[in-house]
Amino acid sequence: MKNLWLLLSVAAAACPLSARDLAPDYWVENVMATDDSVQQSLVFRTVPGVAYRVETTENLTSWTAGDEIYGMGHEYVVPVREFTPPPPPPGGGGGPLHTAPVRRTVSLMLKRSNAPEGGTVASWPSLGGGGGVTVLLEENLGPGWDLTPLFWVSEGDYNFFIWHPFLPAAPPTSTPSLALADQGFLSELEARLPAMNAQVAINEIHARNAPPPGPPAPGSRKFWRVHADWSVDTDGDESPDWAEFEMMADPLHPSHSLADPFESDTDGNQIKDGSQTDTDIDGTPDNIDIGVGDAAVSEVISAPPRYALFPLPVVIQNNARRAPLGINDRGTVLYPRTAWRNGELISLKASTGTLETWDALAQNDAGEIVGNGKLTIPSAVPGLADVTVLWASPEADPEAVTYTDADGKVLHGTIEGADRGGALLSNDGHVMIAGSKWYSMGAGGSLTQGELGDGPALWKLPRDGHPAARAPITPKVPGLTQILDKDTYWGYDENTLKSRWGGTTPAPPLDNRIVKVTRSLSGTLTVFYDQGPPHRRYVPPGLGWIPSAIFANATDLAADGSAIGATSAIRTAPMMTNGNWKELVAMAPQAAPPWDGDSVHLSDISPMGWALASEGEGGETRFGALLPLRLEGRLARDGQILKEAAGVDAMSIRSHRPGDAVLQRQWVMVPSGGSTPLTLRAPLNEDTELKIEGANLTFGGTAGSVTVSSDVNALSISAAATVASGSEIPLKLTLGGTESVSYPIAVKVMKPRVIKVALFKVTKVFTPPLGPLPANDPVPNPPDIVPDETALETYLNKIYQPQMNVTSDIIPVAAPVESDWDVLGRNATLDIAGPDSHSSEQETVLAAAGPGPPANIKLFLMGTSNNFGGTLHASGYANRAARTCWVVAEPLSGTTTGYLNHIIAHEIGHVIRGNGHPGEDIGPGQLPGVSANTRLMTTKPNPAELGNVLVKEEWDEAETWMKMEEAANRLGS
Ligand SMILES: [Zn+2]
Structure with a gap:
């Protein structure tokens, strides 16, 4: 058995x-x-x-x-x-087995x-x-x-x-x-x-x-x-099919009339459905919602980051390795007595005058650090006061935080709740002090001390010239220790084993221990529990605290919806970008060992996306800081800025099956002898400067390297004319003295090339014997729409030059090709053969056209009264092996020279980058089941938004093809 x-x-x-x-x-x-x-x-x-x-x-x-x-x-x-x-077949006798x-x-x-x-x-x-x-x-x-x-x-x-x-x-x-x-x-x-x-x-x-x-x-x-696979989007309108079915099945859904999984513009208003439908009714249209179907998630899709990974030095304190307490938006990693920033360690100052500090406990995103200490009170009988200590920056002198009330009492107190780490200091400069004490000096320097006994108080730290301030919590909620901002704080009651909540936002469920609260760019609060999921998100006003399916497995969130999760049997060091989980090995490409292994964990992500990684166990644990980098590439067509990473398209970013070569890195095509303008977004600042280097590259006129220190940096990368075409150069990234061990950005250098396209205008004629002619097929029949050659060159150059460094030279053949090509059935249709072969009708046209001028591609513009009858797409066909393109300007309503130019660009793409479309399982840059409207090579171009993106795998295939053309001496340059 x-x-x-x-x-x-x-x-x-x-x-x-x-x-x-x-x-x-x-x-x-x-x-x-x-x-x-x-x-x-x-x-x-x-x-x-x-x-x-x-x-x-x-x-x-x-x-x-x-x-x-x-x-x-x-x-x-x-x-x-x-x-x-x-059962045996009726009538006995072993007949042949039925096969389905x-x-x-x-x-x-x-x-x-x-x-x-x-x-x-x-x-x-x-x-x-x-x-x-x-x-x-x-x-x-x-x-x-x-x-x-x-x-x-x-x-x-x-x-x-x-x-x-x-x-x-x-x-x-x-x-x-x-x-x-x-x-x-x-x-x-x-x-x-x-x-x-x-x-x-x-x-x-x-x-x-x-x-x-x-x-x-x-x-x-x-x-x-x-x-x-829930990411299937058959019509490429950027609302996933399952969501469109759901809306279609619900006549009361506000987007019901726009929902059709097989139609990208259901209402025919030239705007794709996905930018008008809102499946989860959270106010964010499906096409930019990172959580379609999750009403708790309305964050919008952004350029996906890739991470530089900077290993942190070992920090020893009391003969033991110290784990970092956290990382903030300034890229500062805090340890109890040290901070790491810009690739270097900075020792915190331990004392000043009468103040002796203990360990630092927490930092905020403004760079402030708090801990506890002892203040020596100068008096006749010297006393000591437990105080909160503030370092305004890692380099600053520590400062005791006290507050003198109207009676002359000096109030002081320490921060508690540090055992769980986390939020002890808010970005708006507040801490929670559980029990305030006081001292006062009597006549002759006599010291009196006592406790205030009014429960936890919200302290505003001295900042920007104002003194410390103190406000008791109303209503009085004991056990509050953690804080997000002056309106949001929480804690845990060890006796009742329930969380506590304070502030202006209604309390979330408190049965489990709250370990973290984050706030998104739009103000949505998320609470994380130690036993979870489900975490809860506060979605005002109507929904209140609801679970989020998208973030169910997240352990921390950045403000834009980037998330980290726990390492499990399924995924190591998962990071979420635009609603999809990916492992750190994909997000920090080519990370050096041991960071590419299974023992990597993520522990903290700051609002702007700096994250902490660890590797290994116990006393051997190593730590690393992750810096998110986002590239926005520029497409020349209409000055459009591509919001996605260069070399990647929007659908790949959303798809569950993007294919490694499409998405793994952020790729920049740099023309040899020319430059590519880009925008680099990263949480950098004057204290944390990123040096970017690449061999044989020039950055904004400076050979070799550039240093950037802003959130948004214009970056212009040039390559020397001597760099071999097709070279791939990963960029070296350095913070201070520490080099990244991952390579999130790489350059592909491509040399300038001119593709010569011979344009044949084919006029259909009939030669005797005419036979039975199709109805409504007048002869002679020249192409209905003929593109202006200069406009066509411009159109092609806007697509191919910034992405592949290819320009086109359209060589019009003056005399029309007169051909009686409709020889198969006289059906007014250009009958075609499979890929890489010609039908006898096409052979007829080729024979009539003769060799024509020397060219890389022959483009035939066909005159016909009928639809093209193409098999692969609306109005064009390409034979890559023979380097021919066949395009008809058929008299269809809505066909314009602009649309015709686009179809020509698509068919030329088949010769340059190969057969297949993004939605198919052949050819480069596949996204099976997805129409991928942002791509030039989509089968279903949306007239309102003719896609022009060519992804990295397509660049690679084009480079190979153009080298073959060069070897055959066909390519100009
Ligand atoms: Zn095609």
Whole structure:
């Protein structure tokens, strides 16, 4: 008997967005398979708009990807082992075994059309690549569908996985040109819809598949897991599919009318849906919300940081290594008697005059430090006062904090609650002193001392010339020790084992110990408990303290929503950026050992994002400071600033499956002999200056290096003309005397190149015998729209020059190519072959065109009365091997020279950077299942926002291709 093991888990590479991102609901059930055997099966319920991948393994090391399912709310059955064998075939005699046909599973949404002429609106994720497809079928949905939200049927070549929302929808306004695979599916759908209507009518309804029998398990054990991808965005409108399904299913949702997972601009207002929908109704549109679906999280997406990692020196005190107390916005790491800043250790001054300090306890983001000490009171009988000590900066003299009241009593007291570390000094200069004491000097220098006994008091430290001030807490809440600001403080009662809360904000749940409270840029408070999650966020005014799914596994938060989490079996040193968890090895790229290992932990992140890391155990623990760096690249087109890291696009940042070469580092393309302007954002200041160095690079006119010390720094990087094209140079980053052991930013140098594009204008003619001509296909037929050559060059240069250092030289061929190319079927369509090959119609045009001028790429602008009939995208096709591009200015409404220029740029991209699109699983820079509208190479360009981003993997492929062209002496420069 073979043992089979079931294991349902998320893939380790997945980055849970929320609790929903864990394994789907599943159970084990005996299910009859298509051969009438009974299969013990794993069944899970899909969520509409979430993509699932079933994976199996025998050794838990290498996993084999199996079924890919786009969720529509159905149950999905995966056979695991045979429970009862199939019955013998009727009539005995061993006939051939029934084998289930291999079918493609298509997830489909069917809605009644609300147009007077009726029909059915069918939508599905394109079978030919990224993007969604919406078409109007003439057939109406039968009445049986009114009771059938979910329907599964396997017919012909397809498993139809259908969701039927009850609300009718408007039909699409135009007929899209479909990929071949979609055309085939559409024909079969049209043919089978009447039969489906009949099945639904007699209640033969299924919301789950009948599986083919599972294969026998070859090994002694087998494991299954299901990877759930919640980031799928089929239409590329930057609202994830699952969120659009959710809004679509809820007619009362404010964004209901804009929700369609397969349509990027549902209301046709030229603004993508994701910037108008707000799934969680938190005021932040989906396309910039780091927590779509989490009403407690309204932080907005920012350029994702990558971190420089600076190892800290060992700090010994009383013969033991000391752990840092925390890190602040100035990049200062505080130890009990020392501070590390700008790569150096600074000893805190221990005494001055009558004051002797104890250990420092806490610092704030302004650089102030507090601790406790003893003040010698000069009197006839000298006494001692326990006082709070303030260092205005790590270099400053310590100063005793006392307050003289109206009676001449000198009030003093110490800070408590330091055993848990944390918030003892607020950024607005307040500390909580649990029990204040006093002394006063009588006549002749006699000393009187006592306790005030009025409970904890909020002390305002001396600052900017004002003296210390003291205010008792009202109402009197004992046990308050920790403070965020003058309105927010808390503590813990060791007797009741409950937290205490004070200040103007209503109290959060207090059953667990509060260890930290943070405030976001927009003012949202987050409390962290020692036994958690759930942490709570305060979302005024209506929602109060609610749990946040996104931050459920966070241990600390920066003000912009960047977070750190605890190291676990799934992730080492997790850091969250824009709602996605990534490990430190990705966030601090190429970190040197031991920082790339499994024993790294994160303990603190400051509001502006400085973070503390540790490595190792006990007395051997090492510490490091993490500095976040964000690059904003400039795209020349319309002066648009790309808010994302250079070499990366917005969809990659949001995706769970970005691909390492797309996202791991921040890449800057620097032209050899030229410069690239950038903006570097980092929490730097006059005390903490970052030196940036790169071999053979010049920074703003200074060879070799530049030092920056502001939050926002303009940075211009140039490369010498002698640097070999394709060179990749990681930048060396230094704070004072300490060099970063990670390399978050790297430069790719590319030399200037000119790509020569011969532009052929193809006029369609018919030569005898004319045969049956297609209707409405006049001849001769020149291209309808012809781009201005200078405007086209400018358009191409704006895209390719800043990203790949490539300019284009359009060489118009004066004489039109007159060709009777419509030889296949006379269907007014340019029939094409697969990638890297030409159809006979294309061969006909090539023969008529002749060799033409020397060029890297031949661009054919086709005259036709029909739609281009392209298979991969709307109006263009490229053959990379032959270096040809085929583009039609078809007389479609909305087609403009600007759109035509964009399609030409896209097709030239196929020759330069290769076949495939971001949404497909071939070619560079993949984001499977995502249309990626910010990319030049998307299949579904949004007319309102023609994407132009080319990512690092595309630069690499282009560099390889251009070197081949150079080797063949075809490329100019
Ligand atoms: Zn394409």
